[in-house]
Amino acid sequence: MLVPTNRMERGPNIVADRVRVVIAEDSVLLREGLTRLLTDRGHEVVAGVGDAEALIKSVRELADEGAPPDVVVADVRMPPTHTDEGVRAAVRLRRDHPGLGVLVLSQYVEEQYATELLAGNSRGVGYLLKDRVAEVREFVDAVVRVAQGGTALDPEVVAQLLGRSRKQDVLAGLTPREREVLGLMAEGRTNSAVARQLVVSDGAVEKHVSNIFLKLGLSPSDGDHRRVLAVLTYLNS
Numbered sequence: 001m002l003v004p005t006n007r008m009e010r011g012p013n014i015v016a017d018r019v020r021v022v023i024a025e026d027s028v029l030l031r032e033g034l035t036r037l038l039t040d041r042g043h044e045v046v047a048g049v050g051d052a053e054a055l056i057k058s059v060r061e062l063a064d065e066g067a068p069p070d071v072v073v074a075d076v077r078m079p080p081t082h083t084d085e086g087v088r089a090a091v092r093l094r095r096d097h098p099g100l101g102v103l104v105l106s107q108y109v110e111e112q113y114a115t116e117l118l119a120g121n122s123r124g125v126g127y128l129l130k131d132r133v134a135e136v137r138e139f140v141d142a143v144v145r146v147a148q149g150g151t152a153l154d155p156e157v158v159a160q161l162l163g164r165s166r167k168q169d170v171l172a173g174l175t176p177r178e179r180e181v182l183g184l185m186a187e188g189r190t191n192s193a194v195a196r197q198l199v200v201s202d203g204a205v206e207k208h209v210s211n212i213f214l215k216l217g218l219s220p221s222d223g224d225h226r227r228v229l230a231v232l233t234y235l236n237s
Helices: 028-039 052-064 085-096 111-118 130-134 136-147 155-165 176-186 191-198 202-215 220-236
Strands: 020-024 044-049 071-075 101-106 125-129 151-153
Touching (some): 020 052, 028 044, 028 136, 044 052, 052 071, 052 085, 071 085, 101 111, 101 130, 101 136, 125 155, 151 155, 155 176, 176 191
Parallel strands (some): 020 071, 101 125, 125 151
16 A cells, blocks of 8 residues: 655664655744654655645646655645635645645644545545644654555544544444544554554454454455545545
8 A cells, every 4th residue: 555755764763764745834933843843854845835826836846847745744724714725725636646645734623624635535645633743753654654645644533533423324333342443543553553552462453454344345356445445434424
């Protein structure tokens, strides 16, 4: 499922997968802070903009030059109205540039925006609360994961969306433990990470994941996409 990116040798605390990032954030202080976080860990911030129109223009120009970014990090609310310009731009970019990872940041969990972003193409998407940026390692890991085609959903986003979804029939066949495993999968965790979180064996998690795929009607022919398809089935039900 993951697409390899360029590697570079850095210090022991630096992320090894080097990615090219465009940051869209109208707060200059936060934009510069995000830039510093990423560049200090060996990544390349190829553009920093303050509104959705500039974001779309920057990505288009970089793509036209044959040097597209790997991922966009964008605020949900941006000028001029500070409502949904950022997420609208993110949805448009996912449509116009299918290989581009998109990670949006929000002050609060906004279910409508989260589900709209997650709809359709299931690769390379993330939705994090801005408070998560303070957890530097987790934030940078999320940027890299989304750039590589994975998912990164904030635990609070997952909790709200899955809480709403529990009313739907699609969940009727899942056990409480399987729902818990699927919630952790939605955050972008690997089977090993889920096992550590739940303090169970990797084999136990693999069994739960297999049961989830079976109950949600995802066949082996869906390959690695089954993890994300399972999450989207859960969220969009």
